Amino acid sequence: MRIDLHAHSTASDGTSTPAELVGEAAAAGLDVLGLTDHDTTGGWEPAFAARPEGLAIVPGAELSLRWHGGARPIGLHMLAYLFDPADPALSAALARVRSSRETRAERMVDLLAADGIDVTWDEVLQDASGGTVGRPHVAQALIRRGLVGTVTEAFRPEWLGARYRVPKEDLEVFEGLRLILGAGGVPVFAHPRASVRGPIVPDSLIVELAAAGLFGLEADHTDHNPREQAEMHALADRLGLVTTGSSDYHGTNKTVRLGARTTSPEVLAKIVAAGRGSEVVGG
Ligand code: AMP
Ligand code: ZN
Ligand code: FE
Ligand code: FE
Numbered sequence: 001m002r003i004d005l006h007a008h009s010t011a012s013d014g015t016s017t018p019a020e021l022v023g024e025a026a027a028a029g030l031d032v033l034g035l036t037d038h039d040t041t042g043g044w045e046p047a048f049a050a051r052p053e054g055l056a057i058v059p060g061a062e063l064s065l066r067w068h069g070g071a072r073p074i075g076l077h078m079l080a081y082l083f084d085p086a087d088p089a090l091s092a093a094l095a096r097v098r099s100s101r102e103t104r105a106e107r108m109v110d111l112l113a114a115d116g117i118d119v120t121w122d123e124v125l126q127d128a129s130g131g132t133v134g135r136p137h138v139a140q141a142l143i144r145r146g147l148v149g150t151v152t153e154a155f156r157p158e159w160l161g162a163r164y165r166v167p168k169e170d171l172e173v174f175e176g177l178r179l180i181l182g183a184g185g186v187p188v189f190a191h192p193r194a195s196v197r198g199p200i201v202p203d204s205l206i207v208e209l210a211a212a213g214l215f216g217l218e219a220d221h222t223d224h225n226p227r228e229q230a231e232m233h234a235l236a237d238r239l240g241l242v243t244t245g246s247s248d249y250h251g252t253n254k255t256v257r258l259g260a261r262t263t264s265p266e267v268l269a270k271i272v273a274a275g276r277g278s279e280v281v282g283g
Helices: 018-027 044-049 088-114 121-128 135-144 157-161 173-182 203-211 226-239 265-274
Strands: 003-007 032-038 056-067 074-081 186-189 216-220 242-245
Touching: 003 018, 003 056, 003 074, 003 242, 003 265, 018 032, 018 044, 032 074, 044 056, 056 088, 056 173, 056 265, 074 173, 088 121, 088 135, 088 173, 121 135, 135 157, 173 186, 173 203, 186 265, 203 226, 216 226, 226 242, 242 265
Parallel strands: 003 032, 032 056, 186 216, 216 242
Antiparallel strands: 056 074, 074 186
16 A cells, blocks of 8 residues: 655645646555645545546645744644535635735735846736645746746745745644644644754644644655654654655655655554544545
């Protein structure tokens, strides 16, 4: 069984439509795919409708959260599986985050324009095609202008990494956890120790999150070095959390391939047993 529990489609900042994504997952030899677009469930129905025979889809999302307990606020990503997409509190919160992402991307376009870089909000919005807007969409506009060669280059500090970066209004981390649990979902902390991406939260927060209902840590992720990966396995063992592995596939916006990291069938069974808001589709 090959199980990849973290992938993005054009419903957020991936480059494959949900229908294309499930086809690619089957072609990559996966048996189970987690669909986890940023702050949206918009890809669920088109993915289900296009599901190839033999592929199971675990519906999910990756929530943009923020921890305010340190010297500076730290953003973090929380995967949520098998929650009720119609839960009023959670869906309203996701809608607020998506709306704030649009305001914030528009401000980034304004900052670029003020420096004479003529990317337009219209083209960014068009590239997002109705899905959750993210910095990769602004990055694509910079690529079209020939200002950078790749999305990774666009994330350097002189571009969207710092100079033109505007923060978005993420959910407070414990509030996000409560919303996921309240919607019957299973929360798994995405790439919790990925220091390459920026500041990381301390173990003490993960201890508190575990006490508040966190279910697992995505220990096996290509943004973790071997030491970080080992630390997350050890912490999960100590706290009684499951560990997952996944690719965090973004199509051509990143170089990682589907199935680059995988989750064990035993852990998937635990996640499925804990999820109460929606069901695995197919497989
Ligand atoms: P945003 O959510 O709008 O703040 O943009 C961050 C998203 O861009 C995340 O989902 C990342 O997966 C993606 N991302 C972050 N850093 C990079 C990078 N260096 N190269 C490609 N994609 C990135
Ligand atoms: Zn992303
Ligand atoms: Fe993430
Ligand atoms: Fe992701």
